[in-house]
Amino acid sequence: MNTATLTSALGAIVPEAAPAHPASAARCEATPAKESDMASSTPTQTAAPAPTAEPGTPFGERAGQFFRAVIPPCLGFAFVIGLWALVAMSSADFPGPAKTFDAAVTLFSDPFYRNGPNDQGIGWNILSSLKRVAVGFGVAALVGIPMGFIIGRFAFMNSMLEPIISILRPVSPLAWLPIGLMVFKAADPASTWTIFICSIWPMILNTAQGVQRVPQDYLNVARVLNLSEFKIITKILLPSVLPYMLTGIRLSIGTAWLVIVAAEMLTGGVGIGFWVWDEWNNLKVEHIIIAIFVIGIVGLLLEQLLLLIARRFSYGTN
């Protein structure tokens, strides 16, 4: 088995996905891709723990906990907004926080309007981007996860495909966009195609690694019991690979959300990426700033959703 190579390849994916959500970069480093035994390495990292107050703790202490949890993030935001206001004051083109906020209020008061193909509400733009991500990502899961199982289970397939994956993985998915345009002869499937390409690598590599790291103990149990191949897959392989698979999915969705913005800028149509570019052409800089926040928040929500699912499938530590 070529675990070492796959591990290093995987290690490289983590920092790649990290910039998606700088706030969560530290958490990305703690993915199960790292060395540690399987059961305890499920992605159970938690965001800043909510202040859990025991009933009966004195009010002062509880208030203290609350402020320790809430004040620092608020200060962080205040600092950034203050800096932004300062920069905006010294520049004629750059809109300040107040102007941007007003624009956001107008924008979100009617998110779902349609005035022709190039002028639609921000809600439609976000939804069509999400739809592309969902389709590309779903097809990538359908192809990538079985492939990961095959690579993880058969050393021959691993040696055969590992060099190809190593060459293709570092390529920016946007380089595949022209191929997509050529094959599908339309912009929409081409951007979905780039999502497919960028999502598939983490899924293949993480699944393969999960399969290779099924603890020998569990396999010994299967051997002593003489379990059928079907039982081995359903009772042992799948449950023990699942946390790795979910990590792959989480990394994929982070990258996919990064890539869709760039892909849509190039292909046009309806979508948050295209919208950013369109607003730049309209010189509505405040809308670009709004888009940056929206993209960040949607990305964060996607990641949190997957963390939630992953936590559901982490079987405690052994």
Next chain:
Amino acid sequence: MNAIVKVENVGMVFETKKGRFVALKDVNLQIRSGEVVSLIGHSGCGKSTLLNLIAGLTLPTSGVMLCSGREIAGPGPERAVVFQNHSLLPWLSCFENVYLAVERVFGAKEGKARLKERTAAALEMVHMTHAAQKMPHEISGGMKQRIGIARAFAMEPKILLMDEPFGALDALTRASLQDELIGVMEKTGATVVMVTHDVDEAVLLSDRVVMMTNGPAATIGEILEVKLDKPRDRLALAHDPHFAECRGAILEFLYQKQMKKAA
């Protein structure tokens, strides 16, 4: 005496990066039906290797291993194993862990209700009925090992193999599990081979104690018959002269004849 397991001139050589490592050489052992045999020796003497060979998890590089007259070609449910680290599947409840084994062994001939009865009976035997629906990570190490033992006994194996079953437990839990095991063995009349490095445990539980020489090329040094009546009571045995004699013989073997040079 009818031997369930026969080990004849077995040798085991591992190919490592540093070259050939001879773990076992010329091992001869017969295990009779219904007897409890302990394998004892210093760490690295190949006692676990011998157990894995009987289990069929590894195959010997020379010699013959027979179980009920048939060559051991791989693992099978008639030779159940209790692993040192319990090896319960963390995504199945305690009941499901035992049921998985029961279903595999009896599923072809018996109905679901009967299989569930067997599972419940096995849990009852180790006094773990209350934890049947708990997940393995919710119970203590000693309880996990009880479930591991229940899983092995539920398969009604011809021979039960235990690899340091209590090695990872504290002394008090270990004692109570040993007593539990004495009770279960008494009830089932099981044939057991157990790896241990605990002299008291070996004498308390076994009919014969197989003492192994130090590796590399380890083999069986001496075999001690423990002629104590069963069931045994740990408190009564504390002052039994034969118990002390057996204990002394093993200690002498381990610490005089096979003193391990400081590593």
